[in-house]
Amino acid sequence: MGKLTTRGVDALKEPGRYSDGDGSGFHLRIDPQGRKYWVLRVNDASGKRRDVSLGSAKRMTLAAARENARQVRDRIAQGDGAAVVTPTFREAARLAHEARTAGYRNDKHVAQWLSTLERHAYPTIGDKPVSDITRADAVQVLSPIWLATPETARRVLQRLDRVMRWAVGHNHRDERIDMSLVRDALPKQKGKRAAVRRMPAVPWREAAEFWRSIQMSTSAPQVRFALMLLMLTAVRPGNVRLAKRSQMDLEAGVWVIPAEEMKAGERHRVPLSAEAVTIIRSAMALHDHDQLFTVGGEPLSLDTLRMMMRRMGRTETPHGFRSTFKEWSLQAGWSDHLSEAALAHQDPNEVRAAYARSDLLEERAPMMAAWGSYLAAPPQIP
Incomplete structure (x- = not known):
């Protein structure tokens, strides 16, 4: 030619x-x-x-x-x-994760993140230029584990997406892969919702009293602030433990949690109440690191939050505050779809979910403000 x-x-x-x-x-x-x-x-x-x-x-x-x-x-x-040379997927994955974790010292997490790709993605696409990776490649990687180990498959999909985004940002690809189309090409994962296990939760009527107990606790301030922010935002404990100052827009009152840190693999915006903004500012005043809640330079562990609750005489779990918030929202008259959006739950009705493009941020803000006011309200004197 x-x-x-x-x-x-x-x-x-x-x-x-x-x-x-x-x-x-x-x-x-x-x-x-x-x-x-x-x-x-x-x-x-x-x-x-x-x-x-x-x-x-x-x-x-x-x-x-x-x-x-x-x-x-x-x-x-x-x-x-x-x-200028286009990296292979294997090289791009390492570079993408190094960029994401720059300044962190948790080598164990880095190894786990990459080992998942090493087991499930590298055998198929590890040596392929990242510019040549296609949706069909992603489907091929995920197909063997999609039904057998759904949770692992979800993590692999999120990490594939992370690498593709990095490649686009560094001009190694012209566009990322639409992972929603990858999901559509794979079989429906059955029984996922039936496997959900309810975590022991503080009853909503006791939530305000527990909030005041945290304020009076002698636990380290970063632990108290993390548990209070967990209550105020109804996010998962892992989101609070990994929260970063760079994710917070305190002027706008919004916390943006990136897709790779969300269970559903989609970005989640959290409207921050006045109480939440105060807690975050207090946590920021403790140090200058991007990681908001740390102990010895590492993110708080889930056990740290659990142990604080145990010392306060509670047998419930930190994750249970999501149920506490849900029960309060329903009895307070807030619509179910707003509280479900606050919890970042995916709609099981696929047709309805396809049309629900908005994350309802503006509608959720008054609900979270009311929740914050409820928790922080002074005790009523009989």
């Missing part, structure tokens, strides 16, 4: 690679979905042949792509190849 032309590129439809014909390594790649990308094939510092993603043919002209390719070759000749 001769040199590529604009008209010829427009006419090409078959998936594959189409060289520019000059031996420079510059070529057009068409993926199985028919999307077209400019790619430069080069040899890295070790002599291994690698691909450099130059961008989408839909957004970049042939002339601009050739110029980009020339600049990349110049950078490689100057010894700057590592900055």
Whole structure:
């Protein structure tokens, strides 16, 4: 095939690679979905042949792509190849997780995050350029574990999404993979809701009294603040333990929890009551780290919160405060769909869930404000 032309590129439809014909390594790649990308094939510092993603043919002209390719070759000749060569999925996963955990010292968590991908993703796509990973690849990775170990499959899907987002942000891909379409291509996971186990919860009528007990507790301030924020926001304990100052917009009164830290794998916005903002400001005043609640530089453990409750004479669990909030919201007259949105529960009705695009943030804010006022109200004198 001769040199590529604009008209010829427009006419090409078959998936594959189409060289520019000059031996420079510059070529057009068409993926199985028919999307077209400019790619430069080069040899890295070790002599291994690698691909450099130059961008989408839909957004970049042939002339601009050739110029980009020339600049990349110049950078490689100057010894700057590592900055431009497209990483494999294995390399991208390591870099993505290093970027996410920069400044943290929890090596165990880093190892667990990567070991999950090592077991379930690397055998299939580990050595594939991250620019070439497709929805079909994601489905292939997830299919063997989707029904056998649903919880592990959910974690793998979230981590695939994280790596793809990192790749887009570093110009190694033109777009991320829509993981909702990956889910649609997999079988329905049966019985997931039936397996839910209720956690022992503080009765809602005792919640305000327990709140005052926390305020008077002699426990470390960061532990008290974490437990109080858990009560105020009705999020899962893991979300509070991993909360970061960079996730908090205190002026707007919103806490944004990223998708990879949510059970459902979707970003969750939490409206913050005045009481919650006060607690967060108090926690921030204890140190300058991004991680909000720490002990010895590490995030609080769930056992730390449990033990505080035990010392206060309670047998319930930190997770149970979600049930406490739910029961209060229903007796206080708040609609079920608002409290379910606050708890980040997914609607089991797939058709209804497909149309429910809003997270109801503005509607949830008055409910969370009322909950905060209920907890912090002074005791009534008979």
